[in-house]
Amino acid sequence: MQNIRALKTEADYEWALAEIEAYFDNLPEPGTEAAERFDVLTDLVSAYENRNWPIDEIDPVDFLDGYMQNHGYGRADLANVLGSVSRASEIMLRRRPLTLAMIQRLVETWGAPAEALVKPYVTHKPAAE
Structure with missing residues (x-):
């Protein structure tokens, strides 16, 4: 998958949010590589938020x-x-x-x-x- 990395800093987190936001205008087709990348990015963001700002x-x-x-x-x-x-x-x-x-x-x-x-x-x- 293209450009996926662990989210360790606030800058990494902001990068991932921007990447996810780009998909909102054109949601990827389920089963495609783009859909898998979107899912992985959202999982990374969720994990970062839970780790840094536990509700x-x-x-x-x-x-x-x-x-x-x-x-x-x-x-x-x-x-x-x-x-x-x-x-x-x-x-x-x-x-x-x-x-x-x-x-x-x-x-x-x-x-x-x-x-x-x-x-x-x-x-x-x-x-x-």
């Missing part, structure tokens, strides 16, 4: 923060998905928990993995003024 060890807010960074989303994008700037801010500051409806919108809109967002986590109440 079980990351709470939903930390996961969401990393997911946003890796996919080029900012707070304004999160506000659009969640409905308001204040709601997005409250979530990221851990003042409000993600609700099932919010998680569903993140899954549907961004393709975020639900299993990373549904775990319980600690929220902080703002100090009384």
Whole structure:
């Protein structure tokens, strides 16, 4: 298979993502060498992600923060998905928990993995003024 290598660094990971993305515009026919290369690349990316960012060890807010960074989303994008700037801010500051409806919108809109967002986590109440 052409150009396949172990993913050891962030640069290797970014290379593999770019290679996979090229297939999205023209999915390879099943059973072809291109389809096999696509499968191997996606397996390598999955293994790299599981090794470097295990979902079980990351709470939903930390996961969401990393997911946003890796996919080029900012707070304004999160506000659009969640409905308001204040709601997005409250979530990221851990003042409000993600609700099932919010998680569903993140899954549907961004393709975020639900299993990373549904775990319980600690929220902080703002100090009384």
